[in-house]
Amino acid sequence: MKRRSFIQKTALSTGALSVASNVTFANTLTNSTTHSYNLKYAPHLGMFKNLAGDDPIDQLNYMADQGFTAFEDNEMRKRPVEQQEKMAATMIKRGIEMGVFVAHEIHWTTPNLASGDLSKREEFLNDIKNSIEVAKRVNAKWMTVVPGHLDLKLKMGYQTANVVESLRQASALLEPHNITMVLEPLNFRNHPGLFLTDSPQAFEICRAVNSPSCKILFDIYHQQIQEGNLIPNMEASWPEIAYIQIGDNPGRKEPTTGEINYYNVFKWIHEQGYTGILGMEHGNSRNGEEGELAVIEAYQKVDGFL
Template identity: 75%
Template sequence: MKRRSFIQKTALSGGALTLGGAMANANAPARPKEKHAFNLKYAPHLGMFQNLAGKDPLDQLHFMADQGFTAYEDNGMAKREVTLQEKMAKTMTDRGLEMGVFVAHNIHWKEPNLASGDLDKRQEFLNEIKASVEVAKRTNATWMTVVPGHLDLRQNMGHQTAHVIESLKQASAILEPHNLVMVLEPLNFRNHPGLFLTESPQAYSICKAVDSPACKILFDIYHQQIQEGNLIPNMEACWDEIGYIQIGDNPGRKEPTTGEINYKNVFKFIYDKGFKGILGMEHGNSRPDKAGEQAVIDAYKEVDNFL
């Protein structure tokens, strides 16, 4: 998905000599003497630190853990080779990184699918959910992202909502036996015009209608700042159905401290609510190269300092 393509294109350069004169691995950054202890489970993604860590996915996971991050998210995990999924899962287990969301299905950005009530499109979605169960098992994942797709402009909104709820009920029946959770992501009108699911109250009412532990809300702070604002009260109103949170400042969809959102206050609210889940760092870096990557780490240390 284009909106989730944040990977920078530059490569790590250089190497270093050890004190004994032997050449160190040029792609292995020096590990910090002491990890930072974050208060919440912030989850970077591949590419966010590739200049500091190197391009190899496993090296990037090690780097995240070295910095003190305790989670990782990967929207594209389902499309990675099975052998790489397994290697990444082992590395995450070894380094204490909890797996966050991956995208569970092919999102229909321009045409209606779940909202249409078309049975073939519903079956396509359910087949993708079944396949995502296997991805989740391999990668020790609990959450997977679901976006119901485009509006059906030829149908009443009530009918569309009923179609979406029925599809999600059937998907929940697939996921429940495996203790897996699909998280519904409302998206903003500016970046993604014409989509069915846009606001947190809408997602809340759908989750209540589906009535399953396998169907919760993905509250993306960036999207909801644009779509509805009033972040903390809206999160409070939806709290019992929020299963996952994502981060991005606005404007720009970069790391916290680069835009208008007071992330220190938002994170304190989330912490005070006792949230034990993952907060996905679904944003780009505001500056390029190693300096920009270090700036992301420093920004999270700053806004996480709310106690």
């Protein structure tokens, strides 16, 4: 989008009183060389749809123009093959690294992996097989796994053993392709009743599976609610963390809108030598173009730790 047309569009959408401030910031953001991030923050589709349009390819190009070097898409597995291929080609062309997508059908309300039910395990493993093909198509190194709901009829030890066995079999499928499933603990408030909730629990499971293809997705939003004490908990489980996701709390919006000191958290992550992706798995705190510009401004702010 040319700068003149972008400014005109901004003026029409935000009103005369806010034109000056929005246009000044927009002039900065539309320059594709304005910002180089210290970490690989990964937006998702829809985050910049008002500025970039509805087309996924246009959105990927817009992300690259703003300096983002990574992208994640939970729904990639369900997209048509032709669209996956077009998105992959665009990411290669624009130097964008593919982050996670959800690898399987998640059982939010009924037990699956924790139950030890062999038909549920087979369903999961078939999804993993299919997701390997998706991962190869879009050059993904990681895929998200959520073990599903608790089985209230079994003691926790048995449930853990059932989950570990399923993940060992999935790891055997993934290892030849150098693909890693990342286990995501989820908080009790948004997702009550799930088996996997805490970073120590995820750490224990990864150690039991004992595979480079089974690691932790540390979602900072979820773990702020579930356990807090973010940096010490990340440090304790760091050897098994392969992927990080972002969202402020309360609200699950961009950094600077809640209680988490993302400036310090990102500084600590950078100091560990982390070269992986940080998925921007959150909403925008404000609607429209103004809200999308605010997301970019927030990331530039909290990324300024060097």
